Amino acid sequence: MARAERVASLADAAIELLAEGGMRALTHRAVDARAGVPLGTTSAYLRTRRALIEAVVQRLADLDRADLVAQRLPTDQPPQRPGPPLTPDDLDRLAAGVAEVLDRWLTVGRSRTLARYACLLEAVHRPELRQILEHGTGLRVQARDLLARAGAPDPRRQGDQLVAFVDGLLFDRLVGAGALSAPPPGSPASRADLASAVRTLLRAATNPA
Numbered sequence: 001m002a003r004a005e006r007v008a009s010l011a012d013a014a015i016e017l018l019a020e021g022g023m024r025a026l027t028h029r030a031v032d033a034r035a036g037v038p039l040g041t042t043s044a045y046l047r048t049r050r051a052l053i054e055a056v057v058q059r060l061a062d063l064d065r066a067d068l069v070a071q072r073l074p075t076d077q078p079p080q081r082p083g084p085p086l087t088p089d090d091l092d093r094l095a096a097g098v099a100e101v102l103d104r105w106l107t108v109g110r111s112r113t114l115a116r117y118a119c120l121l122e123a124v125h126r127p128e129l130r131q132i133l134e135h136g137t138g139l140r141v142q143a144r145d146l147l148a149r150a151g152a153p154d155p156r157r158q159g160d161q162l163v164a165f166v167d168g169l170l171f172d173r174l175v176g177a178g179a180l181s182a183p184p185p186g187s188p189a190s191r192a193d194l195a196s197a198v199r200t201l202l203r204a205a206t207n208p209a
Contacts, residue, residue: 003045010035010042011059014052018118019111028052053119053129060116067104071097074142086150091202094146099195102170106185113174139163150206158205165201169194 001009013035017025028042031052035042046052065075073094086094105113123129144159152158172178173185173194183189 006041007045007055008059008062010037010045010052011055014056015059015115016111018056018115022118023122026052050129053122056115057119060112060119063109063112064105067101067109071100073097073101074146075138083145083149086146088203091150091206092199095195095199095202096191098166098198099191102166102173102194103185103191105170106173106190110174110185113170117171147202147205150202152205162201162205166198169197 010031013031014026017030017034026049028046028049029039031042032039042052046055068075119129140160140163142159143162144155147159147162148155169178173182183193
């Protein structure tokens, strides 16, 4: 197995451990056991805990990017040049695409979402890890670009708010009150409800009172 494939496999095992038990569950031995590899394999590829967490974060970013591309949504790669103006129909399609991705991250991607939150919380207590979590910066740049193309009066501030809103919506549906009151993830009603929430914010941002 090529090194990149092995590291991805180990990172996948680490993601499952993080989702089940948080950071305290993440050890090199535990990853070896979950991945079904000989003892010492993880430490041979990822010698330190930081290296292991970095591999997890990179794997999360790669998988998230693939989901965004599948829905033809902007990824964390900053736009190379300004795009054409966006119409209300474009914004509706954007909201529907975001809803599809969020619903995926609440179902088949649930472990990844939980692992991402575990990594973010770890960075609060270990500032040296923050730089490896900055892949989300590109999403903010993309959100600003989208809202500028849609005619938002303050695309920089509103783009940051859009990213924060979507992050908060995901968290609420995963572990907050929304997990109890919203339609069950994976259902058409869930995707419609998520799309409605994102659409409401986009319309408010581009049509201020």
